[in-house]
Amino acid sequence: MDHILKINELSKSFGDKSVLDNLSINIERNKSQVIIGGSGTGKSVLLKCILGLMEPDSGEIFFNQQIMDKKNRADIDFHTKIGMLFQGAALFDSLNVQENITFGIKKLESNLVNLTEIAVDKLKKVGLDSSVLYLYPSELSGGMQKRVALARAIARNPELLFFDEPTTGLDPIMADVINNLINEVIEEVGATAITITHDMESAKKIADKISMLYKGAVIWTGDAKDITSSNNPYVDQFIKGSSEGPIKINLND
Amino acid sequence: MYRYIYIIPEAIGRSVLRMCASIGSIAIFFYDFVICLFTPPIYIKSLLSQLVRIGYNSLPVIGLTAFFTGGVLALQIYVGGSRFNAENIVASIVALGITRELGPVIAGLMLAGRVSASISAEIATMRVTEQIDALITLSTNPMKYLVVPRVLAALISLPILVIIADIIGIMGGFVVGTKTLGFIEQSYIKNTLDIIELRDVMSGLIKAAVFGFIVAFMGCYHGYNSTGGAQGVGRSTTLAVVSASILILASNYILTSLVFTN
Numbered sequence: 001m002d003h004i005l006k007i008n009e010l011s012k013s014f015g016d017k018s019v020l021d022n023l024s025i026n027i028e029r030n031k032s033q034v035i036i037g038g039s040g041t042g043k044s045v046l047l048k049c050i051l052g053l054m055e056p057d058s059g060e061i062f063f064n065q066q067i068m069d070k071k072n073r074a075d076i077d078f079h080t081k082i083g084m085l086f087q088g089a090a091l092f093d094s095l096n097v098q099e100n101i102t103f104g105i106k107k108l109e110s111n112l113v114n115l116t117e118i119a120v121d122k123l124k125k126v127g128l129d130s131s132v133l134y135l136y137p138s139e140l141s142g143g144m145q146k147r148v149a150l151a152r153a154i155a156r157n158p159e160l161l162f163f164d165e166p167t168t169g170l171d172p173i174m175a176d177v178i179n180n181l182i183n184e185v186i187e188e189v190g191a192t193a194i195t196i197t198h199d200m201e202s203a204k205k206i207a208d209k210i211s212m213l214y215k216g217a218v219i220w221t222g223d224a225k226d227i228t229s230s231n232n233p234y235v236d237q238f239i240k241g242s243s244e245g246p247i248k249i250n251l252n253d
Numbered sequence: 254m255y256r257y258i259y260i261i262p263e264a265i266g267r268s269v270l271r272m273c274a275s276i277g278s279i280a281i282f283f284y285d286f287v288i289c290l291f292t293p294p295i296y297i298k299s300l301l302s303q304l305v306r307i308g309y310n311s312l313p314v315i316g317l318t319a320f321f322t323g324g325v326l327a328l329q330i331y332v333g334g335s336r337f338n339a340e341n342i343v344a345s346i347v348a349l350g351i352t353r354e355l356g357p358v359i360a361g362l363m364l365a366g367r368v369s370a371s372i373s374a375e376i377a378t379m380r381v382t383e384q385i386d387a388l389i390t391l392s393t394n395p396m397k398y399l400v401v402p403r404v405l406a407a408l409i410s411l412p413i414l415v416i417i418a419d420i421i422g423i424m425g426g427f428v429v430g431t432k433t434l435g436f437i438e439q440s441y442i443k444n445t446l447d448i449i450e451l452r453d454v455m456s457g458l459i460k461a462a463v464f465g466f467i468v469a470f471m472g473c474y475h476g477y478n479s480t481g482g483a484q485g486v487g488r489s490t491t492l493a494v495v496s497a498s499i500l501i502l503a504s505n506y507i508l509t510s511l512v513f514t515n
């Protein structure tokens with residue numbers, strides 16, 4: 001099978017607190033992979049390790065069969081091949097929408113007209129028009145910020161897209177709009193997507209495959225349609241959103 | 254009971270360790286900074302905008318404080334000088350005091366309050382809202398994009414600001430000297446020009462460059478390493494201002510005693 005990303009026995013702890021515990025997962029090319037799991041199970045830490053924002057204690061990450069150590073990451077310009085939608089959008093406050101979207105595009109390669117064109121084109125893909133081009137992030141609503149951030153994430157036509165809780169903090173309708181956008185974008189760009197979420201509606205809508213994280217390891221992986229018939233008590237409890245079951249919430253954690 | 258014997262040595266040990274750790278992390282940050290300073294790309298546009306923000310926008314604050322400092326210096330020297338009938342040294346001491354000492358130190362401290370705080374709050378906010386992570390995922394080195402332009406801008410701005418502060422400070426002394434202390438304008442100016450030498454001004458400007466570096470570097474360092482949300486932003490801002498101020502005063506003493514005593 002063609003795996004764009006392979007993660008082998010990744011471990012990461014902070015002090016004596018183990019967050020990722022020999023986590024392994026393979027991501028199929030051109031599929032939409034969703035990772036679910038409770039708060040504090042290490043989902044964001046996993047993403048940060050993949051992106052190279054955090055150094056894992058042990059384990060390996062392979063991108064297109066190539067190991068992603070510091071040197072290789074720089075050699076292949078890993079970040080130009082990925083796009084990341086941060087949970088809080090993480091738009092640059094001091095730059096306007098156009099500058100935000102085209103930030104990662106090398107200025108030398110394209111003149112100013114081109115940059116504006118690219119920005120308008122990406123805005124169209126996320127359902128916004130050119131009237132927002134020169135607004136600043138603080139002048140946008142939360143939903144619009146997410147969409148601009150999505151436009152920024154796809155601006156370099158990445159092979160691999162990461163979405164960290166794309167629908168958290170949005171109303172259900174806006175969440176659905178974002179879900180649709182993600183589906184369209186994945187189809188159009190032809191990218192592989194890895195999405196972290198607690199939102200089961202969203203997961204069902206955008207996932208080809210779903211994996212569940214518990215205590216820093218993957219405890220279940222399967223096709224999205226099988227999630228309700230997994231016979232895994234952890235998964236069942238999570239999708240039902242019940243406090244009764246094998247997952248115990250430690251309120252002191 | 255015996256347990257309590259250990260409390261004090263333990264606390265001392267812990268704070269010594271913490272101090273060593275932060276000196277180490279500042280050294281690593283400085284090393285990264287130097288590497289980034291000498292490797293492309295250089296973000297000229299953000300350097301220019303930081304020059305405006307750090308340099309140009311600090312003009313009113315520094316001009317005002319320099320003026321009042323020069324004025325009050327004239328008053329105090331007059332009081333002191335008249336105790337041994339040496340009122341005439343007012344012009345000379347104001348000139349030397351401002352160019353060698355008070356110009357750079359006052360400008361440095363004002364910049365520590367104004368610029369360290371705002372740099373650190375800005376970068377810390379970028380840290381907690383993941384904008385720094387976003388920079389990295391967009392193939393931009395935050396050290397080059399954020400830290401280098403700010404530190405360079407402060408390093409360039411502060412000497413220029415100090416030249417202006419020197420002139421305005423001496424003018425403050427002149428205004429007070431001639432308007433309230435009754436000195437004659439021509440002789441005040443002559444006394445000033447007679448005493449000042451190039452090395453007095455230069456020593457002040459070299460200090461200013463060092464202080465400029467300290468101000469921006471401390472702001473960047475504490476902002477960059479901020480943790481713990483909004484509270485962390487506040488904490489890093491305080492740390493930036495306090496550490497920049499202390500380092501300015503300490504390095505001022507060291508520079509003066511080692512290099513500029515003649």
Ligand SMILES: Nc1ncnc2c1ncn2[C@@H]1O[C@H](COP(=O)(O)OP(=O)(O)OP(=O)(O)O)[C@@H](O)[C@H]1O
Pocket residue numbers: 014019037038039040041042043044045046198
């Ligand atoms: N920089 C850090 N320093 C210390 N501990 C950290 C750090 N980052 C994360 N952690 C710890 O790692 C654990 C997992 O964090 P992570 O952010 O990955 O959770 P998550 O699964 O993304 O949760 P959520 O769904 O709430 O975002 C948490 O218990 C957190 O306290």
Ligand SMILES: [Mg+2]
Pocket residue numbers: 043044045
């Ligand atoms: Mg998270």
